[in-house]
Amino acid sequence: MDIVVQATGIQKVYGTKKNLVSVLEGIDISIHEGEFVGIMGPSGAGKTTLLNILATIDKPTLGSVRISGTEITTLRDEPLSEFRRTNLGFVFQDYNLLDSLTIRENILLPLTFSNKVDFTTDLKVEEIAGKLGIQSILDRYPYETSGGQKQRTAAARAIIHNPKLVLADEPTGALDSKSSMDLLSAFQLMNQEYATTILLVTHDAFAASYCDRVLFMKDGRLFTEIVKGDKDRKWFFDQLVTTLSSLGGGRYDII
Numbered sequence: 001m002d003i004v005v006q007a008t009g010i011q012k013v014y015g016t017k018k019n020l021v022s023v024l025e026g027i028d029i030s031i032h033e034g035e036f037v038g039i040m041g042p043s044g045a046g047k048t049t050l051l052n053i054l055a056t057i058d059k060p061t062l063g064s065v066r067i068s069g070t071e072i073t074t075l076r077d078e079p080l081s082e083f084r085r086t087n088l089g090f091v092f093q094d095y096n097l098l099d100s101l102t103i104r105e106n107i108l109l110p111l112t113f114s115n116k117v118d119f120t121t122d123l124k125v126e127e128i129a130g131k132l133g134i135q136s137i138l139d140r141y142p143y144e145t146s147g148g149q150k151q152r153t154a155a156a157r158a159i160i161h162n163p164k165l166v167l168a169d170e171p172t173g174a175l176d177s178k179s180s181m182d183l184l185s186a187f188q189l190m191n192q193e194y195a196t197t198i199l200l201v202t203h204d205a206f207a208a209s210y211c212d213r214v215l216f217m218k219d220g221r222l223f224t225e226i227v228k229g230d231k232d233r234k235w236f237f238d239q240l241v242t243t244l245s246s247l248g249g250g251r252y253d254i255i
């Protein structure tokens with residue numbers, strides 16, 4: 001299996017000389033093609049900072065990030081945008097849909113931006129929307145849909161261009177439990193049917209229990225990982241909760 005993400009020695013320091021805050025303190029990660037990997041840890045652990053660095057949104061102070069073999073930390077402006085458009089898909093907590101476009105047009109955006117709309121596009125949107133359970137709302141506007149439907153739209157948009165990697169930061173953060181389950185099942189399906197490589201950042205053990213492998217962060221470091229293997233999701237969830245409580249996160253961070 002190819003390696004999609006290879007990050008080594010990632011450090012991130014914020015602030016000025018007099019007031020330095022070290023947020024990531026030497027992180028190494030590799031993710032293989034087709035993996036569904038979670039990153040968990042209490043609030044403030046550095047999860048979002050790390051995800052943004054892997055997502056090319058932020059740059060590390062030190063270290064190397066290779067995505068599908070390309071060193072992204074040294075790419076600038078236009079090549080970086082081009083890289084992001086072609087290789088990455090994003091799902092954030094607050095959906096980031098464009099209100100003036102229909103659900104269908106929102107899903108199509110990555111193809112529109114890269115001029116890749118062609119005769120196969122409609123079928124592709126219908127297929128993905130069907131799998132994610134949003135086929136019937138394709139011609140609605142975002143304000144006519146629920147939070148869960150918006151987030152599944154964001155998931156469809158994240159994979160429409162067959163990216164190498166989909167990055168999601170607390171994607172269930174604004175959803176009720178039924179919509180969270182639907183979204184997580186959608187991620188699982190994307191991973192299994194399209195072999196999409198997914199990196200999911202969450203403080204929620206329930207969300208993380210859908211992954212194959214979960215890395216734990218605390219105070220800017222990775223300190224352990226748990227692999228689901230052939231065990232069931234309930235077993236995995238229990239392991240995640242136990243590990244998370246041993247990290248000393250508050251109750252809010254566990255549930």
Ligand SMILES: Nc1ncnc2c1ncn2[C@@H]1O[C@H](COP(=O)(O)OP(=O)(O)O)[C@@H](O)[C@H]1O
Nearest residue numbers: 014015021023042043044045046047048049050
């Ligand atoms: N732009 C910034 N300047 C200074 N400190 C920051 C900045 N962004 C994040 N931090 C700090 O980095 C730490 C990790 O933040 P973050 O990556 O958002 O954690 P998490 O996503 O795990 O909750 C926090 O202590 C936060 O206050």
Ligand SMILES: [Mg+2]
Nearest residue numbers: 047048049170
């Ligand atoms: Mg965060």
